[in-house]
Amino acid sequence: MRRPSPVWHPFTQHALLADVPVVVSADGCWLETNDGSRLLDGISSWWVTTHGHCHPRIVAAIAEQAQRLDQVIFAGLTHEPAEAVAAGLVEMAPAGLAHVFFSDSGSTAVEVALKMALGFWLHSGKPARRRILAMEHAYHGDTIGTMSVGARGVFNAAYEPLLFEVGRIPFPADGSIGATSGALEVACSGGDVAALIVEPLILGAGGMLLYPPAVLAEMARICRKHGVLLIADEVMTGWGRTGTVFACEQAGVSPDILCVAKGLTGGAMPLAATLATEEIFEAHFSTDRRRTFFHSSSYTANPIACAAARANIDIWHSEPVLERIVRLTELQSEALAPFQSDARFSSVRQLGTITALDVKVADQGYLADIGPRLYAAFMERGVLLRPLGNTIYTMPPYCCGEAEISRIYNLIDEVVGALD
Numbered sequence: 001m002r003r004p005s006p007v008w009h010p011f012t013q014h015a016l017l018a019d020v021p022v023v024v025s026a027d028g029c030w031l032e033t034n035d036g037s038r039l040l041d042g043i044s045s046w047w048v049t050t051h052g053h054c055h056p057r058i059v060a061a062i063a064e065q066a067q068r069l070d071q072v073i074f075a076g077l078t079h080e081p082a083e084a085v086a087a088g089l090v091e092m093a094p095a096g097l098a099h100v101f102f103s104d105s106g107s108t109a110v111e112v113a114l115k116m117a118l119g120f121w122l123h124s125g126k127p128a129r130r131r132i133l134a135m136e137h138a139y140h141g142d143t144i145g146t147m148s149v150g151a152r153g154v155f156n157a158a159y160e161p162l163l164f165e166v167g168r169i170p171f172p173a174d175g176s177i178g179a180t181s182g183a184l185e186v187a188c189s190g191g192d193v194a195a196l197i198v199e200p201l202i203l204g205a206g207g208m209l210l211y212p213p214a215v216l217a218e219m220a221r222i223c224r225k226h227g228v229l230l231i232a233d234e235v236m237t238g239w240g241r242t243g244t245v246f247a248c249e250q251a252g253v254s255p256d257i258l259c260v261a262k263g264l265t266g267g268a269m270p271l272a273a274t275l276a277t278e279e280i281f282e283a284h285f286s287t288d289r290r291r292t293f294f295h296s297s298s299y300t301a302n303p304i305a306c307a308a309a310r311a312n313i314d315i316w317h318s319e320p321v322l323e324r325i326v327r328l329t330e331l332q333s334e335a336l337a338p339f340q341s342d343a344r345f346s347s348v349r350q351l352g353t354i355t356a357l358d359v360k361v362a363d364q365g366y367l368a369d370i371g372p373r374l375y376a377a378f379m380e381r382g383v384l385l386r387p388l389g390n391t392i393y394t395m396p397p398y399c400c401g402e403a404e405i406s407r408i409y410n411l412i413d414e415v416v417g418a419l420d
């Protein structure tokens with residue numbers, strides 16, 4: 001059957017979606033559709049909106065930059081917004097990250113990280129170090145390379161022939177380090193590992209699975225001991241989501257490579273960055289042009305996106321962002337507390353501003369029918385929540401107040417109560 005629109009939506013089964021609401025505007029934690037109704041954005045529009053939609057300073061920065069310099073090739077030329085963002089990132093990121101490579105999505109930031117790691121070892125005279133290690137249940141994006149390092153499943157089964165092999169480190173279930181550190185030690189001691197890539201403290205698309213800072217610190221220690229590079233994918237966790245600017249801070253870990261995207265522009269424009277240590281940059285620094293870091297996209301460091309990111313960094317320095325995060329974290333804890341003893345749910349959990357809880361059902365996993373049913377029920381009642389299978393999670397923008405938070409949890413209670 002033909003649909004009225006030619007648009008093919010992401011992660012959307014059109015045969016099961018009757019109609020796609022048209023969003024016309026956004027403000028703070030609210031979206032407005034063309035029929036005049038409002039939707040509470042409980043997931044920060046897929047984890048990107050940090051301060052709130054249409055933050056006036058970010059909007060103004062975009063408008064101002066668009067009139068001055070819209071786009072310019074970034075190979076061999078530079079511009080002030082990019083220089084300011086790079087300097088701001090180096091200052092805010094964990095110590096030791098000294099160089100910033102721009103791209104335009106989280107997936108690309110991860111691809112760049114993997115290429116930097118391989119480039120580093122080749123140019124350091126150790127081409128045998130070419131294997132990548134990744135965590136069980138990981139998600140790092142939807143391009144071929146990032147799917148390769150991500151968990152295999154229904155999302156990427158069709159593309160399996162294109163994916164490369166990686167070493168898989170078990171997820172520290174129940175927060176216990178033993179199996180994870182043991183497997184990492186064994187894998188690293190082979191001498192063929194280039195890098196371990198991790199989502200620090202919380203695996204997002206894998207189901208909002210938490211693990212303690214001590215485990216991250218231990219993984220970093222083992223990598224360091226064996227000379228294996230540590231890549232921290234902070235595409236979701238960055239910009240305050242977990243309570244600190246970057247999740248790595250909570251473990252006192254400085255990765256060799258750091259990937260940021262989503263909240264880098266406050267969620268207003270697509271922009272990403274991959275930060276690397278002096279050592280990694282140095283390995284590529286040579287009069288031998290074969291050592292060039294061969295990567296680019298047309299819109300690398302687009303000035304309008306960089307202006308949005310600069311405004312975001314300014315907001316972090318001049319507004320009480322961490323205080324808002326502390327407040328939201330408390331609101332989230334209070335609202336979540338009654339669910340701890342609610343027999344309909346299990347694994348009720350929180351990390352900073354993010355909460356998650358699993359609905360007890362026989363049929364679990366991402367394709368469980370319950371996911372789309374819950375989604376539809378929340379949408380009908382004006383709240384945007386997009387469960388991962390039977391896992392309901394919330395990741396609201398930092399401007400959400402008590403009224404919005406209680407609305408979200410009242411609705412979770414109501415909708416799950418109405419399930420047959």
Ligand SMILES: *Cc1c(COP(=O)(O)O)cnc(C)c1O
Pocket residue numbers: 104105106107108110139140141142199204205233234235236237261262
């Ligand atoms: C969203 C996400 C990505 C991919 O980012 P895109 O901008 O969607 O390409 C990568 N890693 C993690 C941890 C993410 O949550």
